[in-house]
Structures are given as structure tokens and as C-alpha cells.
Amino acid sequence: MATIDPGVLDDVLSRVEVRPGTSRRTPVSAGGVLPVASGVVTLIYVVDGAVGVDAPTAPSTLCAGDALLSMGLRPLVLVSAGGARVMTVDLELSGAPAMAEMPPLAWVTGFADREPAAAALAANLGAGENAASAQRSGDPVICRLMVSTVLLSLIRAWAQLGCVPQGWAQRRDPYLDRVVEAIHDDPGRDWSLELLATMGAMSRSVFAERFRRAIGMSPAGYVTEVRMRRAKDLLDAGLPVSATSRRLGYGSDEGFSRAFRRHTGLAPSAWQRRRDAVPA
Numbered sequence: 024m025a026t027i028d029p030g031v032l033d034d035v036l037s038r039v040e041v042r043p044g045t046s047r048r049t050p051v052s053a054g055g056v057l058p059v060a061s062g063v064v065t066l067i068y069v070v071d072g073a074v075g076v077d078a079p080t081a082p083s084t085l086c087a088g089d090a091l092l093s094m095g096l097r098p099l100v101l102v103s104a105g106g107a108r109v110m111t112v113d114l115e116l117s118g119a120p121a122m123a124e125m126p127p128l129a130w131v132t133g134f135a136d137r138e139p140a141a142a143a144l145a146a147n148l149g150a151g152e153n154a155a156s157a158q159r160s161g162d163p164v165i166c167r168l169m170v171s172t173v174l175l176s177l178i179r180a181w182a183q184l185g186c187v188p189q190g191w192a193q194r195r196d197p198y199l200d201r202v203v204e205a206i207h208d209d210p211g212r213d214w215s216l217e218l219l220a221t222m223g224a225m226s227r228s229v230f231a232e233r234f235r236r237a238i239g240m241s242p243a244g245y246v247t248e249v250r251m252r253r254a255k256d257l258l259d260a261g262l263p264v265s266a267t268s269r270r271l272g273y274g275s276d277e278g279f280s281r282a283f284r285r286h287t288g289l290a291p292s293a294w295q296r297r298r299d300a301v302p303a
Contacts, residue, residue: 026185027192035121035182035192036175038207040252043170044113046149050106057101057109059093064114066174067091068134068145072107076100081128088135088142090177096127110149112170117252118207120238121192131180141176144169163259198223199237203245210250211272216242251286254279255294264291 044063048070051057057074059065073086078099085091085101093099101109116122135142148169181187202223206214219242220230234242250271257267268279283291 027182027187031192032179032182035119036179038119039116039122039171039175039178040118041167041171041174042115042117042252042255043167044115046110046112046166046170048108048110048149050108051101051103053103053106055103055106057103057111059099059101059111061095061098063095064116065093065095066112066114066145066170066177067093067101068110068142068148068173070108070110070146072103072105074101074103074107074109077102078128080126082130082132085130086132089130089132090134090142090145090173091128091130092125092174092177092181094125094127094129099128110145112148114170114174117248124188124191126188129177129181129186131177131184134177134180137180138176141173145173148173161261167256167259196233196237198225199234202234202242203238206246206249210246210253211270213272214242214246247282247286251283254283254291255287258291258295261295264295267291 049057051072051074059067067085068090069085069087071087073084075084076082076091076099078097081099082089082091087107101107131137134145148166202219205222206219216227216231219234220227223230223234225233231242234245238245240248254267254271257270258264262270264280265276268276271279273279273282280290283289283294287294289297
């Protein structure tokens with residue numbers, strides 16, 4: 024394990040994009056279990072009580088105020104001897120390549136002491152047993168901001184404790200970093216391959232190959248990916264479909280709707296209706 028340069032950590036945290044799924048506060052009875060599935064990133068916070076963690080390389084016990092991030096590479100089971108209440112939220116992460124290099128499990132014991140504000144948010148995330156069913160305007164946006172705060176605080180505490188693997192989040196190509204940052208800053212710009220290559224100080228062919236090797240997709244595919252992430256955020260915030268389309272550089276609502284449907288399987292208007300129905 025190693026420590027991390029504060030500037031590098033700031034860069035990672037600024038790039039992480041979080042899309043929360045359903046969050047829950049689940050009571051676990053004495054002797055009960057709470058399974059956490061593989062295949063999905065899951066943020067876990069123990070609100071009260073304690074749970075044992077049945078998974079390789081995991082801490083033996085998580086107590087009230089402890090937090091854990093599972094990258095979904097393997098299933099795990101939380102077991103409580105005396106009863107507990109646990110908050111879990113499924114996550115979709117993007118933006119920061121370093122997140123793909125996270126270990127299967129990352130945890131912080133005493134998270135509530137190290138990050139009290141984030142822990143207070145974590146304790147109040149999720150639908151409890153007596154939660155009201157009515158949705159309020161802006162709930163999905165506020166929920167995303169709350170979850171983002173908890174997750175980034177967990178990553179910060181984990182990194183500052185010296186738990187990062189050797190070489191994690193090292194800058195690999197400053198020229199590509201500059202291009203990626205520009206795309207994220209202005210996804211609606213007309214990002215031609217020639218413009219991106221010029222920004223990266225390379226020929227088009229060299230740039231396209233280096234970009235695909237480092238990022239895992241073509242430059243055009245990455246621009247579309249970033250636009251679709253931003254589109255989800257804008258639609259969640261209540262921006263009309265036409266305004267979202269124009270802000271992201273699409274020449275027509277129809278072209279934007281086709282791209283969005285290919286990416287999500289839903290039309291933009293259907294996405295807005297679906298998100299409005301998801302409990303925060």
C-alpha cells in the first residue's frame with residue numbers, strides 16, 4: 024500500500040461521476056444476513072449495530088460509523104450477531120479512470136469520526152421502513168449530490184489512510200489528460216477527430232490509437248459517452264429535452280433522442296419519467 028499525492032487525489036475526486044441507483048436502510052435482525060450482489064458497485068454504511076463481512080480480503084467486522092465500497096467483483100454477505108441497520112446504495116461510476124483500478128473492496132473504519140458530515144448524510148440516505156412514498160421536485164438530483172458527497176469522502180479517507188495500491192491513479196499521459204478534461208468541460212462542442220488530435224499535439228492516426236489504448240474506446244465514442252452522462256444529469260435536473268439537446272451540441276431533438284435511446288434503451292422523456300419514480 025502507498026500514500027497518494029494530494030494533487031493527484033484532488034484530480035481523481037474532481038473526475039468521478041456518480042449515478043446512484045436505489046438506496047436502502049435495511050434492518051438486519053440478530054443472526055440475520057444481508058447479501059450484497061456482485062456485478063454492481065455498492066456503497067455500504069453501518070448506521071448502528073455491527074455486521075461481520077463474509078468475503079475474501081474484507082474486514083472481519085464493520086461497526087456503526089464504518090463504511091465500505093464494494094466494486095462488485097465478487098458477492099459478499101453481511102452477517103449480524105446482535106442486529107444492525109445498514110445503508111446500501113448501488114452506484115454507476117464513470118469519469119475517473121482510477122476508479123477502474125480500485126481494489127475489490129475499500130473500507131474506512133471510524134468513517135463517522137473522520138468524515139462526520141458525510142457520515143450524517145449516509146445515515147439518512149435510503150428509504151426506511153416508515154418513509155413517505157411521495158416524491159418531491161428535485162429529489163433525484165439531491166440524492167445524487169448526497170451520494171456523491173459520501174462516496175468522495177470515503178475515497179478521500181481511504182486514500183489518506185495510505186490504503187491505495189502502489190501506482191494507483193498515477194498520471195499516465197498528460198496529453199490525453201488534457202483532451203479528456205476539455206471534453207468533460209464542454210461536451211457540447213463540435214469535437215472532431217482533427218480538433219482533439221490538435222489539442223493532444225498528435226497526428227490524427229497516432230492520437231486515435233493512443234486514445235483507444237488508454238481509454239478503451241474511440242474518441243468519438245468517448246465524446247458520446249460523456250454527452251450521455253451529462254444528458255442524464257440535465258434531464259434529472261428537469262431540463263426539457265430540447266434544451267438538453269441544444270446544450271449538448273445536437274443539431275436536432277431527433278438526433279439526440281436516437282443517441283440517447285441507443286445508450287440507455289429509453290427515450291429522453293421516458294428517462295425523466297423513470298427517474299421521477301426512483302426513491303431517493
